[in-house]
Amino acid sequence: MSASLGTVAAQSGLTQVDGEPAPGVALRAEGLVKRFGAAVALAGVSFEVAPGEVFGLAGANGAGKTTLLKVLAGLCRPDEGWAEVAGADVATEPVRVRQLVGYMPDRFGVYESMTAGEYLSFYASCYRLPRQHAERAVTDLLALMGLAAKRDEQLNALSQGMKQRLCLARALVHDPEVLLLDEPAAGLDPRARAELRELVAALGEMGKAVVISSQILAELAEVSTSIGILHEGVMVASGNAEQLLAGSEGLEELFLSLTEREDPEGPAGPTTGGLAGEGTGEDEEGAATK
Ligand SMILES: Nc1ncnc2c1ncn2[C@@H]1O[C@H](COP(=O)(O)OP(=O)(O)OP(=O)(O)O)[C@@H](O)[C@H]1O
Numbered sequence: 579m580s581a582s583l584g585t586v587a588a589q590s591g592l593t594q595v596d597g598e599p600a601p602g603v604a605l606r607a608e609g610l611v612k613r614f615g616a617a618v619a620l621a622g623v624s625f626e627v628a629p630g631e632v633f634g635l636a637g638a639n640g641a642g643k644t645t646l647l648k649v650l651a652g653l654c655r656p657d658e659g660w661a662e663v664a665g666a667d668v669a670t671e672p673v674r675v676r677q678l679v680g681y682m683p684d685r686f687g688v689y690e691s692m693t694a695g696e697y698l699s700f701y702a703s704c705y706r707l708p709r710q711h712a713e714r715a716v717t718d719l720l721a722l723m724g725l726a727a728k729r730d731e732q733l734n735a736l737s738q739g740m741k742q743r744l745c746l747a748r749a750l751v752h753d754p755e756v757l758l759l760d761e762p763a764a765g766l767d768p769r770a771r772a773e774l775r776e777l778v779a780a781l782g783e784m785g786k787a788v789v790i791s792s793q794i795l796a797e798l799a800e801v802s803t804s805i806g807i808l809h810e811g812v813m814v815a816s817g818n819a820e821q822l823l824a825g826s827e828g829l830e831e832l833f834l835s836l837t838e839r840e841d842p843e844g845p846a847g848p849t850t851g852g853l854a855g856e857g858t859g860e861d862e863e864g865a866a867t868k
Pocket residue numbers: 614617618619637638639640641642643644645646684
């Protein structure tokens with residue numbers, strides 16, 4: 579990705595929201611439940627993300643992060659509960675949801691014989707972008723991701739990290755209001771991860787709502803304005819990042835304290851806007867401090 583991502587992003591075809599981020603809610607989930615046979619992947623997840631907010635989603639392997647993001651992207655129907663993304667209902671309007679969100683999956687298959695430019699143009703045409711608009715979006719996004727020189731390279735000639743960045747460009751090609759990024763930093767080198775954080779911050783400043791999952795908790799805390807910790811399908815803590823982390827050494831410490839594998843008291847119950855369990859105090863903003 580390029581060095582001055584904030585500037586490049588602002589000058590690209592991506593929509594800049596003027597002034598303060600629009601008030602309201604970009605994404606709202608209420609009591610989402612998803613089962614796979616006897617396994618409960620989501621056990622009643624509720625949270626909200628405002629325009630301009632970067633919501634960092636932390637959770638152990640199998641906690642339900644990918645399932646939650648798929649449900650919010652309209653790719654997986656919830657068994658119970660309800661979610662609205664950019665004004666569209668994920669269960670009854672999945673096609674509209676897919677038009678309104680940019681989803682970056684944790685795993686992706688790319689068409690190896692296409693070039694990077696063709697790949698993005700293909701997705702631009704899937705979203706029915708007018709041709710001139712599509713050409714500009716493809717050029718801008720390749721520049722934004724530091725892939726301009728790779729435009730005519732076949733995908734099988736790109737490194738894993740480059741494919742990852744191309745996949746992120748794909749999630750942005752239709753200039754969505756809401757971005758759902760499933761472990762976008764996995765496999766990226768340190769510089770590319772730093773640039774990803776800069777890009778995510780820039781997207782938030784543009785007024786886009788971003789949900790981003792990651793296992794690299796220090797870096798997730800750095801980029802997030804709010805945080806949710808998912809444990810065995812339950813959001814055991816969520817709220818403003820600064821307030822949530824005020825009483826702990828960092829997100830990793832908070833995460834480890836809330837997601838112990840063997841808790842004789844049993845797993846913590848769901849709480850929105852604060853930590854689950856006893857002994858936590860809530861302040862005015864609704865994020866708990868220890
Ligand atoms: N298609 C599926 N069929 C059966 N079980 C599934 C399916 N998808 C997910 N699960 C189960 O749902 C639970 C949550 O999985 P999910 O992939 O959402 O976790 P995750 O938090 O993304 O984990 P990771 O950090 O490893 O990516 C797991 O127990 C998993 O085995």
